[in-house]
Amino acid sequence: MSIFEKIESEVRGYCRNWDTVFKTAKGAKLVDENGRTYLDFFAGAGALNYGHNHSLLQQRLVEHLTSDGVIHSLDMYTTAKRAFLETFEEIILKPRDLNYKVMFPGPTGTNAVEAALKLARKVTGRQNIVSFTNGYHGMTLGSLAITGNASKRAGAGLPLSHTTSMPFDGYLGEDIDTLKVLERYMRDTSSGVDKPAAFVLETVQGEGGINVASKEWLQGLAKLAKAHDVLLIVDDIQVGCGRTGKFFSFEEAGIKPDIVTLSKSISGFGLPFALTLFRPELDVWTPGEHNGTFRGFNLAFVTAAEALKLYWRDENLTDEVKRKATLTARRLTEIADLFPGLEAQVRGRGLVWAIEFNDPELAGRLAKACFAKGLLVETAGSSDQALKLLPPLTISEAELNAGLDIIAQAVAETVVTVEPATVNA
Amino acid sequence: MSIFEKIESEVRGYCRNWDTVFKTAKGAKLVDENGRTYLDFFAGAGALNYGHNHSLLQQRLVEHLTSDGVIHSLDMYTTAKRAFLETFEEIILKPRDLNYKVMFPGPTGTNAVEAALKLARKVTGRQNIVSFTNGYHGMTLGSLAITGNASKRAGAGLPLSHTTSMPFDGYLGEDIDTLKVLERYMRDTSSGVDKPAAFVLETVQGEGGINVASKEWLQGLAKLAKAHDVLLIVDDIQVGCGRTGKFFSFEEAGIKPDIVTLSKSISGFGLPFALTLFRPELDVWTPGEHNGTFRGFNLAFVTAAEALKLYWRDENLTDEVKRKATLTARRLTEIADLFPGLEAQVRGRGLVWAIEFNDPELAGRLAKACFAKGLLVETAGSSDQALKLLPPLTISEAELNAGLDIIAQAVAETVVTVEPATVNA
Amino acid sequence: MSIFEKIESEVRGYCRNWDTVFKTAKGAKLVDENGRTYLDFFAGAGALNYGHNHSLLQQRLVEHLTSDGVIHSLDMYTTAKRAFLETFEEIILKPRDLNYKVMFPGPTGTNAVEAALKLARKVTGRQNIVSFTNGYHGMTLGSLAITGNASKRAGAGLPLSHTTSMPFDGYLGEDIDTLKVLERYMRDTSSGVDKPAAFVLETVQGEGGINVASKEWLQGLAKLAKAHDVLLIVDDIQVGCGRTGKFFSFEEAGIKPDIVTLSKSISGFGLPFALTLFRPELDVWTPGEHNGTFRGFNLAFVTAAEALKLYWRDENLTDEVKRKATLTARRLTEIADLFPGLEAQVRGRGLVWAIEFNDPELAGRLAKACFAKGLLVETAGSSDQALKLLPPLTISEAELNAGLDIIAQAVAETVVTVEPATVNA
Amino acid sequence: MSIFEKIESEVRGYCRNWDTVFKTAKGAKLVDENGRTYLDFFAGAGALNYGHNHSLLQQRLVEHLTSDGVIHSLDMYTTAKRAFLETFEEIILKPRDLNYKVMFPGPTGTNAVEAALKLARKVTGRQNIVSFTNGYHGMTLGSLAITGNASKRAGAGLPLSHTTSMPFDGYLGEDIDTLKVLERYMRDTSSGVDKPAAFVLETVQGEGGINVASKEWLQGLAKLAKAHDVLLIVDDIQVGCGRTGKFFSFEEAGIKPDIVTLSKSISGFGLPFALTLFRPELDVWTPGEHNGTFRGFNLAFVTAAEALKLYWRDENLTDEVKRKATLTARRLTEIADLFPGLEAQVRGRGLVWAIEFNDPELAGRLAKACFAKGLLVETAGSSDQALKLLPPLTISEAELNAGLDIIAQAVAETVVTVEPATVNA
Numbered sequence A, B, C, D: 001m002s003i004f005e006k007i008e009s010e011v012r013g014y015c016r017n018w019d020t021v022f023k024t025a026k027g028a029k030l031v032d033e034n035g036r037t038y039l040d041f042f043a044g045a046g047a048l049n050y051g052h053n054h055s056l057l058q059q060r061l062v063e064h065l066t067s068d069g070v071i072h073s074l075d076m077y078t079t080a081k082r083a084f085l086e087t088f089e090e091i092i093l094k095p096r097d098l099n100y101k102v103m104f105p106g107p108t109g110t111n112a113v114e115a116a117l118k119l120a121r122k123v124t125g126r127q128n129i130v131s132f133t134n135g136y137h138g139m140t141l142g143s144l145a146i147t148g149n150a151s152k153r154a155g156a157g158l159p160l161s162h163t164t165s166m167p168f169d170g171y172l173g174e175d176i177d178t179l180k181v182l183e184r185y186m187r188d189t190s191s192g193v194d195k196p197a198a199f200v201l202e203t204v205q206g207e208g209g210i211n212v213a214s215k216e217w218l219q220g221l222a223k224l225a226k227a228h229d230v231l232l233i234v235d236d237i238q239v240g241c242g243r244t245g246k247f248f249s250f251e252e253a254g255i256k257p258d259i260v261t262l263s264k265s266i267s268g269f270g271l272p273f274a275l276t277l278f279r280p281e282l283d284v285w286t287p288g289e290h291n292g293t294f295r296g297f298n299l300a301f302v303t304a305a306e307a308l309k310l311y312w313r314d315e316n317l318t319d320e321v322k323r324k325a326t327l328t329a330r331r332l333t334e335i336a337d338l339f340p341g342l343e344a345q346v347r348g349r350g351l352v353w354a355i356e357f358n359d360p361e362l363a364g365r366l367a368k369a370c371f372a373k374g375l376l377v378e379t380a381g382s383s384d385q386a387l388k389l390l391p392p393l394t395i396s397e398a399e400l401n402a403g404l405d406i407i408a409q410a411v412a413e414t415v416v417t418v419e420p421a422t423v424n425a
Helices: A003-007 A055-066 A079-096 A109-124 A150-154 A178-187 A215-227 A298-311 A316-338 A362-372 A397-424 B003-007 B055-066 B079-096 B109-124 B150-154 B178-187 B215-227 B298-311 B316-338 B362-372 B397-424 C003-007 C055-066 C079-096 C109-124 C150-154 C178-187 C215-227 C298-311 C316-338 C362-372 C397-424 D003-007 D055-066 D079-096 D109-124 D150-154 D178-187 D215-227 D298-311 D316-338 D362-372 D397-424
Strands: A021-026 A029-032 A037-040 A101-103 A128-132 A163-166 A196-201 A231-235 A259-262 A275-278 A345-349 A352-356 A378-380 A386-389 B021-026 B029-032 B037-040 B101-103 B129-132 B163-166 B198-201 B231-235 B259-262 B275-278 B345-349 B352-356 B378-380 B386-389 C021-026 C029-032 C037-040 C101-103 C128-132 C163-166 C196-201 C231-235 C259-262 C275-278 C345-349 C352-356 C378-380 C386-389 D021-026 D029-032 D037-040 D101-103 D128-132 D163-166 D196-201 D231-235 D259-262 D275-278 D345-349 D352-356 D378-380 D386-389
Touching: A003 B079, A021 B079, A037 A397, A055 A298, A055 B055, A079 A298, A079 B003, A079 B021, A109 A128, A109 A196, A109 A231, A109 A259, A109 A275, A163 A178, A163 C163, A178 A215, A196 A215, A215 A231, A316 A345, A316 A352, A316 A397, A362 A378, A362 A386, A362 A397, A386 A397, B037 B397, B055 B298, B079 B298, B109 B129, B109 B198, B109 B231, B109 B259, B109 B275, B163 B178, B163 D163, B178 B215, B198 B215, B215 B231, B316 B345, B316 B352, B316 B397, B362 B378, B362 B386, B362 B397, B386 B397, C003 D079, C021 D079, C037 C397, C055 C298, C055 D055, C079 C298, C079 D003, C079 D021, C109 C128, C109 C196, C109 C231, C109 C259, C109 C275, C163 C178, C178 C215, C196 C215, C215 C231, C316 C345, C316 C352, C316 C397, C362 C378, C362 C386, C362 C397, C386 C397, D037 D397, D055 D298, D079 D298, D109 D128, D109 D196, D109 D231, D109 D259, D109 D275, D163 D178, D178 D215, D196 D215, D215 D231, D316 D345, D316 D352, D316 D397, D362 D378, D362 D386, D362 D397, D386 D397
Parallel strands: A128 A163, A128 A196, A196 A231, A231 A259, B129 B163, B129 B198, B198 B231, B231 B259, C128 C163, C128 C196, C196 C231, C231 C259, D128 D163, D128 D196, D196 D231, D231 D259
Antiparallel strands: A021 A029, A029 A037, A101 A275, A259 A275, A345 A352, A352 A386, A378 A386, B021 B029, B029 B037, B101 B275, B259 B275, B345 B352, B352 B386, B378 B386, C021 C029, C029 C037, C101 C275, C259 C275, C345 C352, C352 C386, C378 C386, D021 D029, D029 D037, D101 D275, D259 D275, D345 D352, D352 D386, D378 D386
16 A cells, blocks of 8 residues: 555545656656656646746746745745736736736635635625636635535535525526526515625636636626626636636636636746735725735745746737647547537637536546546546546647547547447447 | 835735845845845744755755656645655654544645534534634634634624634633633533534644643643544644644643644745644545645645654754743743833743733834844734744754844833833823 | 604504504404594405404404413413314315324414424435525524515625525526526536525515416426425415415415415414424424424414314315406406506416506505505515505405405506606606 | 324424313413313413413403404504503503613514514624523524524524524533623634624523523623623513513613513413514614514504503512512422432522422423322423423412422422432442
8 A cells, every 4th residue: 555545635636547656747748757758638737837847937946946035925025026026017917907906815726716705795895705607716615615516515514605606608508698697686686695795707617617608798797797886706716827818818808807816827837826816996905804824935926927927928828829729629629520429519718628428427438548548637527527628838739739639549449449338238 | 116015915914014125034034135134033924943945955945846856736646745745654643653644735724724624524514613712723714713813804704603712721811710611511502502523723822822721721622522522623833843842732731633734834944835634534535525726736745854854853853942942931031020010921832932011012012123123023912912932943042042132122122212101191 | 753653663664654543454444543444455464364353263262262261382282272283184184185294383474484494404404495586484584594685684684594596487587497597506516506405485476576486387396306305395374375266375286395384364363373384204303392482372273273164165265266366367457458658567376466567666656545545555576566466365356346446546547647747757 | 193193293392291181271270171270380481471361351352352453463553552552661661761662573582582683783783692501592593593402403404603602690600700701702802702793691591491690790791781882682581571570580680781572471361472672772674674474463462551551550560479489489498408319409580490400300200290290390401400480470379389389299209209219229
């Protein structure tokens, strides 16, 4: 029995499907201790948009370390923090005409979400938060209450409350505009849904199976929020930082949320780091009202600033993501077309894609087969019914194609293996 | 206006008292961008027990980085994680006969606490948690509900529930054994307090003003928990990792909590990292039931393992802390004795100490005066009425004395300055 | 200033619109202290289905009183209680093949609802309750949490939780089958709506503006409840006891709820009385687990038993209600047709009807005008936009026509008065 | 099997101990259908302070009924309601210099308590309510959350929240002044107890086992409430209406609560009726914000007004209660003294008394033995360890002595029977 099986809690998950011990990583590849190389279509669940161990960021970290740069500083001022704030303002906020205040809520996504919810409730004096079906926002009690997944919710050991789950774009089928449902509840003072402090959503739901909100839906939601004096929170933790092409996932829709959360890829290097951004008028915090030991993690300031300079001074990465998106969509659609019996659906935006099958257990088998062939790719959706592609944005086209080849092969082999059995049944 | 004042949220706190921009740090010292050096009696709020930028840990990080070691791995297996688990088992768990499972709940203290609460509720099927007056456990909704501070609680924008705040050791004065109060509530089925899943406490309350639970009280609490089939959770985030002398703060009392949380200094280097430990029988999690993007932060695995090897293979650090504790207690008592009019109380254990005054605003003035003299020291307590000393455990005796000299001077000067004014008023 | 204005709380409501002091009442008429007679289209908000002061019930009460019959007995056994239970079983339960246990939860509707919710949660071990938009179930915290009206909810001074408000039949317009929305949430394990203990509804929403659920919708709901192992609670407090024709409002749909609440007209005489009925398998209460001082109000047992014998041994009353329903519907439709500019909608079933106008303030003005003409009729709906007709079931056709005449006149006069003003505006 | 056992819910309680069917009642006596007479030391759990079927009240009811007086009127004005309000003001409020507004919250105690809590939260904008150990306030969710009994709380099927249970007078033993505990929590802003809207208590806890708060404690509590701007709510449902001698139980302590709840004996005849009284400044309700079908139960207005006139125009009843209190205390103490082995404690005030034994099961056996001898007397306390005496205030001294004789005999016989067994064990 390995030390993992012996003393690590049963809560561990990914290691059960990818049962090897990884040692090194670079770009879009991980290498295990036996020297086997894996293509990475998982990218730290979106935390490694620029790949593993980017050499320039690596170098900046070593420089900071060897010069005795401050590592841990809570919310004291440091030179590294200043450099980050200046870079973030110059490269991200100003060009997008986003006049946000920046809060360091603690270094994880759920810290950023909890801070957003606390602020929204404090500012409005209202307690209810409207979230959306199949949303995923984190595991601490506040974030969990706006997360849809029943088994994760059950982990709370408590009824989760002060939230209302409204239907996401497309949730009620093609014929029903789910915004109309939300609007009806908001307009009616006897709807039984308490007026919310905020709407909170991911523009593309990652854990929920890659559900993509349309531009029109996002615009309608922003309008509805404004009309009812409700704050709009976009949780861009998984699909921000370029995942959908532009830096923020909501840019294409032309909306400006009141509050935005960022984490995962914001450090650019896989370091724990998170931000909560909001309109200056909402900055009603008293000093220290929300705090946390690791708010000032200077290594992350260093790599985050450097990554912004590398990738977001121009449109190159955005254009690259668009090209790869087209390629990915095309190839997944080809797979779907090749096996019409699977009734596969292909969904995605930028470099976050899903292919979902009529047999809900197929995705799990495919992920396993891909791993055997040297590709890390996970499943998503309420019953893990979709294969979810989340490669680094910086993956080469050759690598992207190689990974898609593996998926295509896995489908072909798995379906061939399965079909006769299905026929006999 | 600095970039900090311009775009960082008003929630920032420490920077307001320590209004300079820090650049480098080593051991017990921080240096600002103007080259001024500060002695650090704050130690990252307890996250830097071994000081800033420990050279050997620095070296290990550089090695890991330059060899393209995996940085971010969620709960996949990595060689760095294995090394940490083996080291933790060998150096910490086995010698103390602690048969704990290790959970990586996310890299911050509040993640560790939320996981502990979720598990306790899940295991017992009960919802109530008994916490203690003046306790501090974190800022996300679950942890905040067991935190005493009213202004922090108000930040939730929600009534915080499913918790009961019982009196900590000493809370009701010397004459009342607060355990008897708790016991009365537990025994009586009409007490109005729902049978709890767990008691959760810090053995020395840090934010709450350095309230030290006695050995006897801790033993009584453990006994009471057992008698009523209630889980005992020790939150050792601030006062574990040697802060009170031994690795865990509860060792001296000879108790074995059912669940323990660690964070802050567990990485040894100020990196975001946290653990939730529990008896194997409690490990009822289903895979992935609690997750988080930064559960597998390999840089922290590297430094944490190295720090354990450096400091916890023998009793040297524990002995050193005891010596410094004696010195600190003696010198603070001397200050108290020198100014009987301040009715100062000196409290502490290991290297966490407080000196509290009859004038609740004095501590704030002293902290300011200390900063002016080159010492970082913060205040604590429900009205920030105590000066709180939390130097690195590895501080030299000379540095410790130098810092205490500054405090003594600050008291002398502040009191002299203040007294006449007081007389005139 | 009257004693009412001087010492009765500002919470008083109906007296503000019907500003006179009533002294006697009989059948469908109330008489004030000045001897003025009013036709009653309000019937104690549905508590007086058999009219005021029914002579035979009056007589039974006097007999009980003058024979020193037990008045107050909590849940002790009395001869009057036995007579009621026997009558209820024989006349109501057996002929309908309803095998219900009878609980006396306290004498008001909200007591009955709270008992139903407690039982549903206890039996299932689940906490969430699905209620419906525009539902009204009572003013105590449990019932209020399933009531839609925002201003009533705000009265709690607390966030109301552990409930989900789903769209009632017709809530999302004609094109959307709201059952599909509910079904989608129930089927999806990532919907964010915790699996409920029960669905709770009124088949005709009274306070909500007379929203009538169709037979098909009710049948679909019952099926959905069964399929998902969710209890079905029908709150028949306002529209039970013959209000829709049959004794229970759900009989026409052919469904058998798991739990039913009755109050208002169940005593037959306007006395405080309520019942919670449920399938025997659900009777998991421990003795005294829910109690209340006025559970055993023997005067109500006496009149309730007598009223059942009077009206529910045959189909006469049901047939009578149907005839009057037809008449009411016809006449209201005539009014609507006469004034097409008002875009009036007529809704109802049995003897509960509403006429709603495009001008949301018109209903209030009409109610006032009717009162001036000697008719009590109230408004309903989330913005009191509908005139609500709730005459005693036993009202004579002449009286019913007389009341409808008054409404017709009021509409004619009010509209004539208003129209020019509208034109000028 | 009786109809009761066949179709009444298992929740029924008292009938299990008093297994007969009662038919008539007068004064302090109940008669079952077999003609057997029982002395009543239970008095409808305090709802029958003036005994059963008081002849004059009976007569007034018959007059009202036979004159077609309005029975049910919600919050419309009626002549009967006016008469009640005038009488209540003249006989109760004015002489006591109590400037209260009167609210009709619905006809049961729990309605009155829920209205009180809602108002307190609304007025203060705070959510927490401080209640006391062993308190009992009702079965609907709001009232249940301030009730101590664990098995009743469990009936909710939900965690009960937004309340804090503080130790009642004497709860922590003779040496601890429980007010000091409460004060410590109130003063400390890090106590973890959110500032409450109100303190709510019974001055003598009935269900909790007859715990009597001292005059000094009540005065201290009122002072503490004022000092911290917290509302004081006295729940006088069981021990108001003369139960402790004066009309309100708090009069002797000379305090004036901000809010008072009354029910049980306020109708004087066992009819469902309840009041919530409060200082005019607190009357911030909007019309109809709290409502209920049976707020205007005119039969109760009639008897309530008459009962006030009969008993509260002078001090006669108060004096009578005092005499009977002395007699009861003396005789219970004699019983206690006669059997020192039982270590009996005698507690009470006015005509609410308990005798509690070292053997917690003895009270149950005694109640059973008393019933066999023709006396109704119940048990109380968290484990039903006390015999609770609650005779009508108007009981004759002969009847009171006869009942006490039965108790004395029951003790003698039960103890004799039990003792040898105990010896053998």
